[in-house]
Amino acid sequence: MALKKEDYPISVQFDFNTGVFEPQEKSVERKVSDMVKMFHDKTAVESMIKAGDPLVYEIFYYGFKTSASDMALGTTRIQPGKVGDEYYMTKGHFHEAFDQPEIYFCVKGEGYLLMETREGEFQAEKWTPGTISHIPPMWAHRVVNTGKEPLVFVATYHLAAGHTYTEVEEKGFLKCLVEKDGKATFVLNDKRK
Known part of the structure; x- marks a missing residue:
């Protein structure tokens, strides 16, 4: 079998401090206005948007495609901060393909990986640099920066x-993860009460 151009190995150079790697195919910014439905304090959301709509997180992405397979590499950089009392976080998602897992590797900062099944089973993993988490296919997942x-x-x-x-x-x-008395604290989501 003759190799095609896309079948040759590729490397990227990763900066452990910034979370950026080169080359990359694209990057995406998520500001508070992109996450209106995610934060529980809608008054704080509107106030922050009016005050400049700060950056919550960025994603840097490369999709490796060969004639026989594919694999995505992404890095995410979540800024420190809160909307009201709720810490900055990623939007969170399920995978469209129900048989597809994901691996996350925390390289800088501290926070939590939140996971939940459609049946309502919830799990949170504390993250510090060096934590590697396997996310099984049936779990929605979100990362929260508490640092x-x-x-x-x-x-x-x-x-x-x-x-x-x-x-x-x-x-x-x-x-949800909110700050209470200076500490990250889990509280029941208002939408679930």
């Missing part, structure tokens, strides 16, 4: 996994 510096993590998954945000937008995760 004072950017939280950077690497993700890898098959391109065929796809992403669906609708369920998370409609009902959120069972629990």
Whole structure:
């Protein structure tokens, strides 16, 4: 079998401090206005949008495609901060393909990986640099930055996994992470009460 151009190995150079790698195919910014449905304090959301619509997180992405397979590499950098009392986080998603897992690797910062099944089973993993988490196919997942510096993590998954945000937008995760008395605290999501 003759190799095609896309069948040759490719490397990228990763910056552990910034979370950026080169080359990359694209990058995406998510501001507070992109996450209106995700945060529970709608008054704080509107106030922050009017005050400049700050950046919540960025994704840097490369899709490796060969004639026989595919694999995505992504890095995410979540800024420190809160909307009201709720910490900055990623939107969170299920995979469209129900048989596709994902691997996350926390390289900088601290926070939590939140996961939940459609049946309502919830799990949270504490993250510090060096934590590697396997996310099974049936779990929605979101990362929350509870620290004072950017939280950077690497993700890898098959391109065929796809992403669906609708369920998370409609009902959120069972629990939210808010700051109470200076500490990250889990509280029941208002949409689930």
